[in-house]
Every structure is written in structure tokens, then in C-alpha cells.
Amino acid sequence: MSLQHEHGIFGGTDGEYILDFAGALRVPLVTTLHTVLRRPSESHRNIVRELAERSARLVAINPRARVPLEHAYGLAGVAVQVIPHGIPDLPLVPPDSPKAAFGLEGRRVVLSFGLLAPSKNLDFAIRALPSVVAADPSIVYVIAGATHPGEIRANGEAYRHSLRDLADELGVSTHVRFIDRFLPAAELGELLLAADVYVVPYQHEEQISSGTLAFALGSGTAVVSTPFWHAQELLAGGCGLLVPFGDASALAREVAYLLTHDRERDEIRRRAYAATRGMTWPAVGEQYVSIFAEVTEASRSRSGRAAVMAG
Numbered sequence: 001m002s003l004q005h006e007h008g009i010f011g012g013t014d015g016e017y018i019l020d021f022a023g024a025l026r027v028p029l030v031t032t033l034h035t036v037l038r039r040p041s042e043s044h045r046n047i048v049r050e051l052a053e054r055s056a057r058l059v060a061i062n063p064r065a066r067v068p069l070e071h072a073y074g075l076a077g078v079a080v081q082v083i084p085h086g087i088p089d090l091p092l093v094p095p096d097s098p099k100a101a102f103g104l105e106g107r108r109v110v111l112s113f114g115l116l117a118p119s120k121n122l123d124f125a126i127r128a129l130p131s132v133v134a135a136d137p138s139i140v141y142v143i144a145g146a147t148h149p150g151e152i153r154a155n156g157e158a159y160r161h162s163l164r165d166l167a168d169e170l171g172v173s174t175h176v177r178f179i180d181r182f183l184p185a186a187e188l189g190e191l192l193l194a195a196d197v198y199v200v201p202y203q204h205e206e207q208i209s210s211g212t213l214a215f216a217l218g219s220g221t222a223v224v225s226t227p228f229w230h231a232q233e234l235l236a237g238g239c240g241l242l243v244p245f246g247d248a249s250a251l252a253r254e255v256a257y258l259l260t261h262d263r264e265r266d267e268i269r270r271r272a273y274a275a276t277r278g279m280t281w282p283a284v285g286e287q288y289v290s291i292f293a294e295v296t297e298a299s300r301s302r303s304g305r306a307a308v309m310a311g
Helices: 018-024 042-054 063-071 122-135 149-155 158-170 185-194 211-218 229-234 248-260 262-275 281-310
Strands: 002-005 030-033 057-060 080-082 108-113 139-144 176-179 197-200 222-225
Touching (some): 018 042, 030 042, 057 063, 057 281, 063 229, 108 211, 108 248, 122 139, 122 158, 139 185, 197 211, 197 248, 211 222, 211 229, 211 262, 222 262, 248 262
Parallel strands (some): 002 030, 108 139, 108 197, 139 176
């Protein structure tokens, strides 16, 4: 059984109900941790520790997870295997070719996607837009994705409305387009291929995994991101640009630079595409298949020994 663990997607306090499920399993459990914090709450720590006890193998997406798992979660001596976040295996194509399908012909497309919530910090990106528009009036910032179910329950569509209001206030509403729904994988892939620049303005340094960032790099999109942990890892070696947390002027400057320097943007996107070939679903799947085979064989061996002893 493969568990992709994130506290916010399971029921109970910090997703604690997943422990009942894990405890009821009668097959080996492989747990992939998508959130590992340097200073976890007691609740987060206890849930991860219990999952570790009930798992035949722990997997982390980022090698940086190993240190906090050992020191902050008290899992010293627990083996943690690192497997990157999987991505679709998309072709590297010029961004202009897929734009017609979205009515974006002749526009420079800046994109962010994912479940919408304040933690995405997209207001930071909108605050950067006036300077970007001044550098390239053809820009359109596409924000794609449904609102996060937890955000809907707590606040409805208040965050999305606040982003629209901010764009109006800054005079850039005609340069912001919302796609207010969950995109099927094929359509999301086409939208990624249509993007000239992908923006990841997250505000929490300790974010150890970002599927949206991985998907963007894997599609060969030039990325500008704040320096959270996963971005520091994936954008190393010239695979994208990092800007300081909370510095909208720096974000605007780097996005405008990429939009107005075609050769440099193309070099970055080609480096990103080449660096992520080991993250495609087939490549990542092979690593998981290997783990599943190992833990299954170990479980069968233990069951066989137990049967012999009982006999």
C-alpha cells in the first residue's frame, strides 16, 4: 500500500484519522511524506512518528527531510529513501504553439496553478504585475485551479475575490485571468506548455515538496520562485530564478527579464527540462516498484518464518 501523506488532506486534527487506516492494514505500507517541518507541532510530530512505526518504508521527496526527521521528529535510525516528486512526461515545445487552445494567442503567459488558498501567496505575484505590464503589455497572468476544499469550508471564495479586488485596485485586472476549476491532467499539461514563465510565490521556507513547481519544470517552463526548500533544490544549476520572500519588486524584475530576453529564457527552460527527465512518472514509478517488491518479499519472509515457528 502506498500512502502519499499530507496533513491537510485527511480527516481529524492535522489529518490524524489516517492513523486508523494505517493501523487496520494487513499489507505492507510505504509512506511518502510530503510535509516535513523543522519545528513541527506536537500533533504533526506524533502523527508522523506513528506512521513511521506502521510503515515498512518511509520515502521523502527532498533529501533535506532527513535531518528534521531525525532531530525534530525523533526518528533517528529510521531509513528514509528519497524519491523525487513525479511529473508527466511532456514534450518540449515552443510555448506559442499550445496558446490558441486557451485563447492566448499573441500574449506572453505567466502561470500559477494549484488548489487556491492564502498559503499560495498569489497576492504577492499580483502586486508585482504593474511593473511587469510596463515592461511587456502583452502579459496575461493565468491563475488556474479550484479553491482548496479546506479553504472553501472555512472562508468560501473570499481569497479568490480578494485577488480579483487587488488586481482591480492595481489597475491590472485585464492582465489577470482565472480558470476557476480543477483541470484534468491532459488540459493542465497543455496549459503548462503554453506558459512562458511559471511563478511560485510561496511564503514558507520549509516547504519541502511542491508538485506544481515540479510539473512546471518538467514541462520546460522557465520558473521564478521564492527560495523555499524544494525550489532551492530543483532550481539549482541554472534551472530557474529565485527571488527573496516578500520582495515583489524582485519578482517583477526577474519575470520581466525572462519575458523580454528570449534566448536566456529558452536556455533556462531547456536546462530545467533536461534536469527533470529522472522525475517523469515512468522513472519514479520504477523506483516505487522496486520498493514495493522489497517490502513485499520481506513481509512474505516474516510470514513464512512465523508459520514455521507456529508449526
